[in-house]
Amino acid sequence: MIRLNFQILVTFVFFLFSVTAALAEKRTAFLVGNGAYEHAGQLQNPSADVRLIGSVLEDLDFEVSLYKDLTRAEIGQRLTRFLDANDDADVTIVYLAGHGMQFEGRNYFLGTDAKLETEFDILSETTPIDSVIRAVQSKSRASLIFIDACRDNPLATAFYNDNHSESRAVQTRGLVPLASSAKGAMVVFSASAGQVAYDGTGANSPFAASVARHLDTPNSEILSVMKRVIGDVRLETENKQTPMISNDLATEIYLNIGEGEAGQTLAFQREKALFDAVSEMNSLRAWSVFLDRFPDSQFASLAQQERDSLARSDNIVVANLQIGQIERGAEQEKLGLTVADVRLVQTKLGTLGYDAGIADGVMGSLTRKAIADFQQANELPSTGVMTEFTARAMGIQVSGMEVSSIPIYSSLDARQWSPDALAQVETDPRLLRAAEVLKEREILYGWYNDHLYIGVLGWRLDWLGAQELAERAGGYLAVFADQAENDFAYELVSRDDRFWQVSNAGQGRHTYGPTFGFYQKKEGREPDGGWSWINDQPVSFTNWSWGNPNNGVDYDSEYAAFYRWISDLSIEKFTGNEWNDVDLPRTGRAFIMEIE
The missing domain is CATH 3.40.50.1460 (Rossmann fold)
Structure with missing residues (x-):
């Protein structure tokens, strides 16, 4: 965590640097x-x-x-x-x-x-x-x-x-x-x-x-x-x-930031307020948001150092600009946009005041940055990826939509986030409302295909209690339509050991992970009848591990959870993205919820 004497820093920096004006608001x-x-x-x-x-x-x-x-x-x-x-x-x-x-x-x-x-x-x-x-x-x-x-x-x-x-x-x-x-x-x-x-x-x-x-x-x-x-x-x-x-406003509201020294001071104070909040959160996501919002800030080098020190995993994407791997050529086509689509997006962004560069039909880093800035200003998950919700907000239609295969994760571990600090960093009202309900619990969060997912450490909370809490937070226990969504949810919680419970009972080692919104109705015929999603979505995808669901011998197994079994006891740490049927009194230590 950065420790700075802001009283001295503010006085010194103000006379050396001009400050960035407040971001455009709707x-x-x-x-x-x-x-x-x-x-x-x-x-x-x-x-x-x-x-x-x-x-x-x-x-x-x-x-x-x-x-x-x-x-x-x-x-x-x-x-x-x-x-x-x-x-x-x-x-x-x-x-x-x-x-x-x-x-x-x-x-x-x-x-x-x-x-x-x-x-x-x-x-x-x-x-x-x-x-x-x-x-x-x-x-x-x-x-x-x-x-x-x-x-x-x-x-x-x-x-x-x-x-x-x-x-x-x-x-x-x-x-x-x-x-x-x-x-x-x-x-x-x-x-x-x-x-x-x-x-x-x-x-x-x-x-x-x-x-x-x-x-x-x-x-x-x-x-x-x-x-x-x-x-x-x-x-x-x-x-x-x-x-x-x-x-009961969560943030300060200034309807008119004037020019001159007073306006510059106020703009600087807003930049500093975000930096303070990000320092308190100290997560990859938070530092990346600050750098995206204030790339020319006098605090940028410090923020970059902190962000780099936390970047322990290359395959976790937390920043709007870490998207070079999908910039050009065949990769662009794989994501569903034609050259004409990209030109339309670039042209529309330009008319809305976002610098997407020349409308050349190439999804480069400047266009990605403009998309991310538009999303941030319109309270959409700021991914830089052209999803259906983003196109709708822009008021355009394209021949295909990109799939948000670049998920956004908050952090590698669950935290008890401060709602006030979170309100400074994040713009998604779904997250801010959920954070108020979940403020006494340790959570991590992420976005995929414009849906918000929250991993919650729910100690001593059974499946029905988890669903009730998810509803109060504005969502439901997570529902997976395909393997990609399943794998995203798994990656969200995979790096925090507290979401996983290891057991050496029987042969091999069993790792039980968090539960989600797949359950067996009481009238379902054992072992695999009556399994349903909590939102009644048709069951077109399942990811059961070998031999499951099996409704264990001594208890009723009515809920799905992430699970992996392995026979090699010499492996110290492992988790898995497949499912097991479990009873919550035994394994109910965490869950994943979803908000549309």
Whole structure:
């Protein structure tokens, strides 16, 4: 692990080197301004507010989707389409302006067609705000959600007066705080619990005007920006309105990194933050990510030294640029791309701002680097290989797809990774969400054909418990479609001895490895009937070792695990990529999960 005096280093380096600007981010925004309510009168400000916010966001390079006067059904339809089209965004902003209400501890945003005659109309005529937050949170690495819907709502007042006591109606003004935090999101209400938001005397509400005024402040982290907004709104409303913030962002968000010394300092600090996180992780994958992201960094030589010292195995590929063996000629054709395909990829990358070199139809290192950079910016496994998911993200069609035969592995051994450090290094939201669930366990991870695989040391955890944990982490116990996928999963865990249990029982030596998603149903006829994949995928591939499955004499063997038997006891260490049927109470020490 590198030990550096960063206080001295930062001071020295800053005056010697220029710093790299922040990587291009995909930024998207979904704005709704509802004012033309059929049963609650007209609101003048919401449409003007979202136009103002939208203008500021466009100047900050956001792709803005702006809507006015949507019904309840239209809100759901537009938001779903927006999230599906932008599920690879680095930063997503949602701004809802209009009428809102609370009911039984939940907040709701009202479509323009809301009537609310009885409490049974709540779910059918409104949009639950917590559902919006969860949907946005699941589709973006970082989300900023603004709820400017705390206005004095005559429809909600009438609803409570007609269905509840007068005192209850007074108690339910405004919105309520969130019941739980939203991981990876900042949620901002324009007013605190029990308060209403004021429209003010100008063309825009005090809250929207302040957000627009401060959102593009150079070199300011978003939490600092919102503190300024709170101060402005309190001052303008004479302390009658105080915006309420719930912040659970995993990373700092800067929407405007300015030029000059301050901007250079901030950019340098972001580079240093990644270097700190990589130093903490100290894995081949982490060092390679740093070198790919900041190849001209003043820390590059140090990072290269650390990476080289960990590179103990030539056949483990952990870096985007270690792909020279598939660059030209016949090897290129084997991976399924024609010369015309490669030219199309190179041309498209150029139009997207990635330097893929001349569109000569040759998959060289510069093109691989451009593909890897595009994948990294779009939260895809950064392999430099043209997979189906990558082509889809680019918006192109090619005659064939490359198979990601260059897998990416995190490390040679399982670690208890810090979720905060991991969030600095990796961009795959599937991994970041799974890491939170698995943070108390030692894991290693890798990508193959755009699927994420995680090896988990699951001591004292049976097969059903492993599957339950995999589901909570967003996936399932791994399923293998062919020999190549099977071999990838085996290589993922093959170098950490803790995934393997050696037994000298009987003749020879037996090595039992981790389990995965192949099991025998209770009604299956012994010894080999009823074996199925956990996701009900048709069983077109198996890799049983000789004599298996055999349902051992003294116990029920209902689960598959990696296994190898060898008769030569003089061999000190061996593992295998074939399968044995096992009972988990005896061999359940590790498992492999998969996330699509």
